[in-house]
Amino acid sequence: MVFSLAKSLAVVLAAGLLNVLAVAPAVAQGTVRRHLVYFRDKAGTPFSVAQPQAFLSARSVARRTRQGIAVLPRDLPVNPAYVTQVRGVSGRPEVLYTSRWFNAAVVSCDSATLARITALPAVRSAATLNRSFRSVSPTLPPEQVAPAAARGTVATRAKYGMAYRQNEQIGALAMHDAGFRGEGMQIAVFDAGFPGVNQIPALQPLYQEQRLVSTRNFVDGGRDVYQRSSHGTNCLSAMAGNQEGFYIGSAPKATFHLCLTEDVNSEHPIEEANWLAAAEYADSVGVDIISSSLGYTTFDAPSVSYTYADMNGKTAISSRAATIAARVGILVVSAAGNEGANPWRYISAPADADSIISVGAVDSLGIRASFSSYGPTSDGRVKPTLAAMGRAAAVLAPNGTAFRGNGTSYACPILAGMVAGFWQANPTLTAQQVIAALRNTASQSTAPNASLGYGIPNFVKAYNALNPGTPLDTTDGRAASGEELGLFPNPIGDGLLTLALPAELRGKPLSVRVLDARGAVVGRQQLAASTATTAPLKLGRLAKGTYLCEVSAGSVRRTVKFVQQ
Template sequence: MVGAWAALAAAPAAAQGTVRRHLVYFRDKTGTPYSVAQPQAFLSARAVARRSRQGIAVLPRDLPVNPAYVNQIRGLAGSPRVLYTSRWFNAAVISCDSTTLTRITQLPTVRRASTLNRQLVAKPVPSAPVQVPDVVARGTQATRAQYGSAYRQNLQIGALAMHDAGFRGEGMHIAVFDAGFPGVNQISALQPLFLQQRLVSTRNFVDGGTSVYLRNPHGTNCLSTMAGNQTGFYIGTAPRASYSLCITEDTGSEHPVEEANWLAAAEFADSSGVDVISSSLGYTTFDPPSVSYTYADMNGRNAISTRAATMAARVGMMVVNAAGNEGDDPWHYISAPADADSIMSVGAVDSLGSHAFFSSYGPTADGRIKPTLAAMGFAAAVLSANGSAFRGSGTSYACPILAGMAAGFWQANPTLTAQQVIAALRATASQANNPDNVLGYGIPNFLTAYNVLHPNAPLATTARQLNSGEPLGIFPNPNKDGPLTLVLPVVLRGHALRLRVFDARGAVVVQQELPAGSSGEVPLRLGRLAKGVYTCEVSGNSTRRTVKFVQQ
């Protein structure tokens, strides 16, 4: 957990000889070899396409830190280590002792520096998730059997209807920021991530490197509520989305470095072309002598993670963050970065839609309504690191449950911007006409929001109609130079089909006729495609299905 910018600047200097982490701010980006006219040098094709679709320009804030400035620091006596840099803040996280830090701050290219961690910390011991007795879900036996214990949390926000309409997150890229992901590479309900090549990337911003199947299982629990995909046992809200996993949180201590990790992860997600960030993290207090927040700091402007979340929203990502679990504590209010503007801050309810006693309250210190929306976070079904299902409580679970649905809603409405997606869900939620600082605008519902946007072509609401909505699939996704395979829903099999592929601007780049066949898998020969995000549309038998894929 991390303090405000002002608090960081005022913190006492580290003792000489002890190596700590510091956030070093540069004065400018003068002389940088990068240019906003050539964003492909520092942003992926998917990241550029995400901005283009939403009319967001690449700006000087997006340019990387000047490499010459970084090399100046690396060349100083004392062997300072540059752990990572921040484009948005024009800064770098440096590991060094106080003598070396003094040399760094004397460089003419450096504006100032702040110490991020105050003590060396042992590796944390994973804490057990909060568990409550299993709750029997109501509903049709068939549907409940398919979704297992995750049925109720999917039903509450309309994710069942979303899935039946063919939107399970295909082509959407979700980044999860958390404290660890042990067991993810072994849990049977998460194996489709690997078999279908939808685990795009991993980063460990605490230890360095890419190993993430370790540390605290909180991230595993949260990921499962979206990515779980084992029919008859557990299905999450975005079971066919692609994912990036980032460890940013060190549960063994609370210091400013964790928010710097969040910032670095957000910039990594941005450059990778991520659509949605799901973060079940919050910052209010941290260990002495670091300076803790006060409620006055929850104004959307002070915290590093809050500023980072705001920047992530400005470059077109949808940021979904837990509101916090301080509702029954003296703190009472939301935590950072849930106070950020333009993001979706998620409170927790039970299966009946009532406020969970622990869910943090709004408003922000500057009077804005928070949380934004709410989802099931009391007795929510999650998966443990050993693959078993249990029921746990926390806005930590409400956040990814809703993030998965929001990703599917964006998939269903690809012409919307991230901010328009949030606005559409907010405007049709259960308390849209009377928002408060308990549940915000209330509990959203995919079907309600979709049908308001499409009054002339609403989705079916009966089970018989919805069952025809099996989605279209494509793999591998992302794809490099290899062949693609189309996975047809039953309704399209055995029929002559028309295939069209659209680029990110909506232009048709491939058009083919596919002969009738009985197989559910059809090899595709699309020719040479430029790097970018594409939408594949298949129509036939009075049915149309679409799926997004990425060409790398």
């Protein structure tokens, strides 16, 4: 449906943010649609790159300065005189917002009015963003996965609740223990709605500590985002959840901006224009990271859908916007897409954008989820960039309960939260240096592929590579001496197995747990203390699949992956 902004809405941060201009509703002489109107230039603008404080916040300017990024003419707001000319066209067109980066405006009007707008000397061209409107319908619940029947009871697992494994897998537990929980980092979340966020107990610290600093609704206008789809609530919780003993996300102390950009009741390029608007808003307020669990490939008729050839980072509106966001120093984290088992198969926009992190999905054992979209981009760049847990990932529902769901949508914020902590721990890095550090130390760094890109990153590995003089202790399954926990034969059938023990597990009573791909404990065994380098293990017959064997002695825990044939 078409939304008309209230007359009382004001321009935020002068003309620098994506300006929401207050006008009366259009008088429709035909079907009213939304259009992206491009201007020819920024000639005569009253703004200057020498005075960015007139259209960018101090935090936005500081982010650029810290990374050696200049304010460029693309950052200048649209010439207000051009906007006035559009508003003055007969038919009373409604200018919803303007785009600095695209030098354009999103205008709501009928086709006759649009023809008069495109005849203006200041206008270069126009493209229609939506072709039809649907009445609001109930949102389908997210895909849920039944919880595992049994779970571990060690202290850290009890502290993090169902979010334990997804944090552990990328080193976020060690990150938190080292004192990096996202403090001082600002994350903008782009999604389809955030109902319940202002009521969920695990998210109340956001309000109590004043770490939810802004909300914007780019679909309906205004600031109410606690509505529509619960997808945004799920994704935010994966980072911001902070209720010890129940659920802790990957960035429980970060500061957030919530942007509602997606209309789940239809699929048209207007939603990509909303993404663009939100990205420019995020830039203007000084956001460090964008977490976007949205993707665009196929639109409702008669809007023209993308093809795989369009996944080149230069065609889709959202991809072009994401690339510019990266150019101004924002670290963009985007879900790769859930098309891996579908005819489309490949990543979606804006995951094809250059210089961003596109996130694929794995299960708790690091095995690629079948739905996770494949790369590369159509111009041959490695995608996805990295991967995190998106199969049976734990998130929160609007009523505050925790459940497990599937999707790169969940892998994206889980990883984005770790990115925030990593950047916090290494504040002198640029956004692109952060991406390089995580990519260069990820599980497939030496052999990236079209399934998971450079693989699963780990905070400790990346941190230690950058800080060799002050390394953190690793808990990723590798002993401090460089020895690994081993298990053979692998793959296994029936019969006796043998554990190869690193030095730090010898001479101590050992507790052994075996977990399946969903994180359920399917086997336990206690081993007496021994100085031997190996230990026998009898598990019995397991169902075919991939498993994780976890061996612990006090606070020391090591893991090894194996396959049951």
